[in-house]
Amino acid sequence: MALDNLRAFLGAIDTAGALVRVDHPVSVNREMTEIADRCMKSPGGGPALLFEHPTLVGGGRSRQPVAVNLFGSERRMALALGVDCLDEIGERIAALLNLKVPDTLLGKLAMLPQLAEVAKFPPKAIGGRAPSQKTVLQGAEVNLAELPIPICWPEDGGPYITLAGVITRDPKSGVRNVGMYRVQVIGKNEVAMHWQRHKVGAAHWRELAARGETMPVAIALGGDPASIYAASAPLPPSIDEFLFAGFLRREPVRLAKAVTCDLEVPAEAELVLEGYIDPREPLVLEGPFGDHTGFYSLADHYPKVHITAVTLRDDPIYPHTIVGRPPMEDYYLGHATERIFLPLLKLTLPEIVDIHMPAEGIFHNLVFVSIDKQYPGQAYKVMNGLWGQGLMSLAKVIIVVDKDVNVRDPKEAWWVALNHIDPERDVRFTMGPIDVLDHSSRGFTFGSKMGIDATRKWKEEGFAREWPNKIVMDEATKRRVDEMWKELGIEL
Numbered sequence: 304m305a306l307d308n309l310r311a312f313l314g315a316i317d318t319a320g321a322l323v324r325v326d327h328p329v330s331v332n333r334e335m336t337e338i339a340d341r342c343m344k345s346p347g348g349g350p351a352l353l354f355e356h357p358t359l360v361g362g363g364r365s366r367q368p369v370a371v372n373l374f375g376s377e378r379r380m381a382l383a384l385g386v387d388c389l390d391e392i393g394e395r396i397a398a399l400l401n402l403k404v405p406d407t408l409l410g411k412l413a414m415l416p417q418l419a420e421v422a423k424f425p426p427k428a429i430g431g432r433a434p435s436q437k438t439v440l441q442g443a444e445v446n447l448a449e450l451p452i453p454i455c456w457p458e459d460g461g462p463y464i465t466l467a468g469v470i471t472r473d474p475k476s477g478v479r480n481v482g483m484y485r486v487q488v489i490g491k492n493e494v495a496m497h498w499q500r501h502k503v504g505a506a507h508w509r510e511l512a513a514r515g516e517t518m519p520v521a522i523a524l525g526g527d528p529a530s531i532y533a534a535s536a537p538l539p540p541s542i543d544e545f546l547f548a549g550f551l552r553r554e555p556v557r558l559a560k561a562v563t564c565d566l567e568v569p570a571e572a573e574l575v576l577e578g579y580i581d582p583r584e585p586l587v588l589e590g591p592f593g594d595h596t597g598f599y600s601l602a603d604h605y606p607k608v609h610i611t612a613v614t615l616r617d618d619p620i621y622p623h624t625i626v627g628r629p630p631m632e633d634y635y636l637g638h639a640t641e642r643i644f645l646p647l648l649k650l651t652l653p654e655i656v657d658i659h660m661p662a663e664g665i666f667h668n669l670v671f672v673s674i675d676k677q678y679p680g681q682a683y684k685v686m687n688g689l690w691g692q693g694l695m696s697l698a699k700v701i702i703v704v705d706k707d708v709n710v711r712d713p714k715e716a717w718w719v720a721l722n723h724i725d726p727e728r729d730v731r732f733t734m735g736p737i738d739v740l741d742h743s744s745r746g747f748t749f750g751s752k753m754g755i756d757a758t759r760k761w762k763e764e765g766f767a768r769e770w771p772n773k774i775v776m777d778e779a780t781k782r783r784v785d786e787m788w789k790e791l792g793i794e795l
């Protein structure tokens with residue numbers, strides 16, 4: 304059975320012994336960050352935390368508890384998506400992609416269940432008031448200062464919603480998008496929306512702003528854990544994240560009509576902010592914000608969302624994450640994406656064996672790729688291919704190694720790569736789009752990229768010398784030492 308909402312996810316985490324309930328009053332103004340940061344930096348990602356008595360930025364007790372670090376370990380990420388190992392989802396996708404059109408009618412019929420799996424779980428609209436709409440605050444009743452929205456770091460521009468699914472609709476195709484974008488509280492009923500220019504919500508906004516049309520926006524907090532994750536996944540704009548979440552859950556996501564805008568919102572959310580952007584209004588200053596690079600992202604101009612309603616379920620729990628110097632909780636969300644989307648990358652670049660983005664590389668700064676090299680120059684083909692795909696286009700450094708290198712072990716990957724390169728020969732620079740959060744590129748979102756071919760070099764690639772083997776002990780010797788180990792008196 305899939306987990307339907309945040310409280311079910313918290314319950315499952317609790318049963319797994321990975322939840323700490325914090326009874327002590329803790330301020331959402333930085334204190335919560337310091338506590339959560341210490342946990343997230345501990346081995347394995349630390350426990351999930353439920354702050355039962357948070358105090359608000361303006362003082363006073365919060366009516367809602369705050370949950371942090373729910374997705375912050377490999378185990379909890381798998382729990383969120385209902386699998387033992389995240390690669391299981393990649394394998395499910397690979398099976399779908401392997402569909403060959405059979406010749407016979409019988410073969411075609413046999414294919415139907417597999418095909419049906421994709422379309423089986425579209426989001427389901429429910430009638431009436433959803434659990435997430437038990438209380439509806441509208442107009443003058445909306446006061447975001449009453450919610451436990453934290454100020455994370457000392458130089459942050461204000462309180463930030465960090466674990467939200469921002470729901471918008473493509474004005475051209477009508478396809479919905481749900482994106483995890485940070486949202487800064489700038490007034491009692493106003494927020495600034497930090498969707499970066501490469502993201503789908505921003506594309507919807509550009510189109511609506513060009514048309515001069517008001518843009519409905521809903522900001523959902525909580526809901527089923529697969530939907531929360533899906534908001535962070537780099538899906539193509541043509542795929543509705545709630546459909547993808549349904550595929551992950553093997554059960555549809557239930558949606559209800561928003562109360563004050565023309566969008567649908569998760570029926571199982573803890574709370575939802577509904578609102579709109581007025582295209583006639585100037586952009587507002589958003590930031591600075593202590594970001595997942597480990598540095599502050601500088602203040603910049605983003606659209607203002609007017610909040611027309613806050614809807615809440617009974618006894619809502621406020622979900623939150625902090626980002627900052629890695630490793631943090633977002634590493635595990637990104638890691639799920641790495642495992643789940645690998646088969647899709649292999650579809651166009653079949654020589655890819657594995658891929659890994661180490662925590663310190665914060666996704667776009669460093670990508671290790673192992674390939675089954677079959678012809679000269681293939682490492683360059685792979686890096687150019689990756690730079691041409693979706694958000695991979697933002698990757699700053701790509702290092703390509705041979706298939707026998709375990710890229711999921713960055714120490715091994717660095718060791719082999721640094722041994723295998725002649726820097727002047729094997730490093731290439733190119734130009735391209737750069738992540739909005741990169742503070743070093745020569746221009747905003749435009750700069751250089753580095754590709755390193757750390758594969759073994761072939762004669763056809765101009766390498767005339769002999770290439771040495773990796774040192775590996777022979778099996779017979781290892782066995783003999785295994786047998787005598789206990790008698791050696793060596794404790795390791």
Ligand SMILES: Cc1cc2nc3c(=O)[nH]c(=O)nc-3n(C[C@H](O)[C@H](O)[C@H](O)COP(=O)(O)O)c2cc1C
Nearest residue numbers: 482483484485497498499502503504535536537633
């Ligand atoms: C915790 C967390 C916070 C994020 N904050 C932002 C953000 O403020 N702005 C943004 O554009 N992307 C942010 N992202 C990355 C996007 O969620 C991610 O790129 C996602 O694929 C965007 O969805 P979209 O492709 O539908 O636009 C964040 C990701 C995580 C895990």
